[in-house]
Amino acid sequence: xAKVIASKILELAKKEIGVKATNIxxxxxxxxxxxxxxxxxEYDWCAVFIWWLFKQAGAEDMLFVKTAGCGVLGNAxxxxxxxxxxxFKPGDIVLFHWSNNRSESVPITYxxxxxxxxxxxxADGTYTTIEGNTGSTSNGEVKRQxxxxxxxxxxxxxxxxxxxxxxxxxxxxxxxxxxxxxxRTSYLRSQAYVDDKYKSSKKLKTCPAGxxxxxxxxxxxxxxxxxxxxxxxxxxxxTRINKSGTSKYPTxxxxxxxxxxxxxxxGTILKQVNKGTKFTAYYQIESGTNKGWTxxxxxxxxxxxxxxxxxxxxxxxx
Numbered sequence: 001x002a003k004v005i006a007s008k009i010l011e012l013a014k015k016e017i018g019v020k021a022t023n024i025x026x027x028x029x030x031x032x033x034x035x036x037x038x039x040x041x042e043y044d045w046c047a048v049f050i051w052w053l054f055k056q057a058g059a060e061d062m063l064f065v066k067t068a069g070c071g072v073l074g075n076a077x078x079x080x081x082x083x084x085x086x087x088f089k090p091g092d093i094v095l096f097h098w099s100n101n102r103s104e105s106v107p108i109t110y111x112x113x114x115x116x117x118x119x120x121x122x123a124d125g126t127y128t129t130i131e132g133n134t135g136s137t138s139n140g141e142v143k144r145q146x147x148x149x150x151x152x153x154x155x156x157x158x159x160x161x162x163x164x165x166x167x168x169x170x171x172x173x174x175x176x177x178x179x180x181x182x183x184r185t186s187y188l189r190s191q192a193y194v195d196d197k198y199k200s201s202k203k204l205k206t207c208p209a210g211x212x213x214x215x216x217x218x219x220x221x222x223x224x225x226x227x228x229x230x231x232x233x234x235x236x237x238x239t240r241i242n243k244s245g246t247s248k249y250p251t252x253x254x255x256x257x258x259x260x261x262x263x264x265x266x267g268t269i270l271k272q273v274n275k276g277t278k279f280t281a282y283y284q285i286e287s288g289t290n291k292g293w294t295x296x297x298x299x300x301x302x303x304x305x306x307x308x309x310x311x312x313x314x315x316x317x318x
Contacts, residue, residue: 049132
């Protein structure tokens with residue numbers, strides 16, 4: 001994992017202050033995240049802005065997950081014991097709540113409604129932050145804000161490099177290895193999940209069985225980023241390539257009671273499950289109309305089933 005110093009991320013954020021999205025939620029951050037221009041009220045971009053900062057620094061792996069959802073981001077850090085509810089400091093990724101509802105993604109705190117990054121801890125107990133998708137315009141802008149501690153749910157603390165140390169990205173000996181698509185026709189996708197109905201994860205290239213790809217990296221949750229011979233790069237399930245040592249699909253543990261398992265996002269209810277029930281999770285839909293759903297394997301069902309992401313906690317399988 002490449003690491004950068006916190007001040008590098010803050011310097012990048014400062015340079016973006018004043019950048020505004022146009023109608024509706026159209027901005028360079030969303031374009032970079034989704035791979036093309038998108039527009040619509042469902043494309044809130046506060047978490048996308050955080051991803052963009054780390055992407056520009058060559059350190060997006062420090063976030064553990066590529067997501068447009070505050071809850072998914074918070075859970076990624078919480079599940080790794082890197083979510084803090086006190087002792088905030090500059091460089092922390094700060095999550096806010098606009099109500100006193102409890103969070104399902106991070107059960108130790110309030111809801112996760114918005115996200116920014118702490119620039120300064122002020123003497124009066126407030127925090128100076130830099131945030132995307134904020135301000136008085138309906139489409140949002142990048143703006144410096146002063147926030148009270150009372151609206152802070154907690155912070156995600158990336159494992160920054162120490163100030164003054166080298167942040168050169170280490171080389172990975174396995175990067176560039178040739179792999180082949182196995183079993184059946186698969187796809188390189190714009191995101192590490194499937195959403196063929198609403199296309200928030202686009203099929204970038206069709207890869208019949210036997211297609212040769214260049215392997216680039218593993219996301220740690222059952223997907224790899226690969227490049228085709230024509231230069232097209234995207235995400236593919238590790239079960240669809242012949243590379244050993246790649247990550248497996250994570251385990252999804254249910255965190256609430258009477259949680260509904262469905263045939264499709266918001267679709268027909270198959271059954272209800274209680275806290276502690278475990279499933280294999282294929283992916284989490286992180287943007288678009290179906291944002292906030294986790295695809296899971298359910299015994300007796302031949303196709304993917306779905307459960308709300310706010311009611312599951314993902315853990316890696318060795």
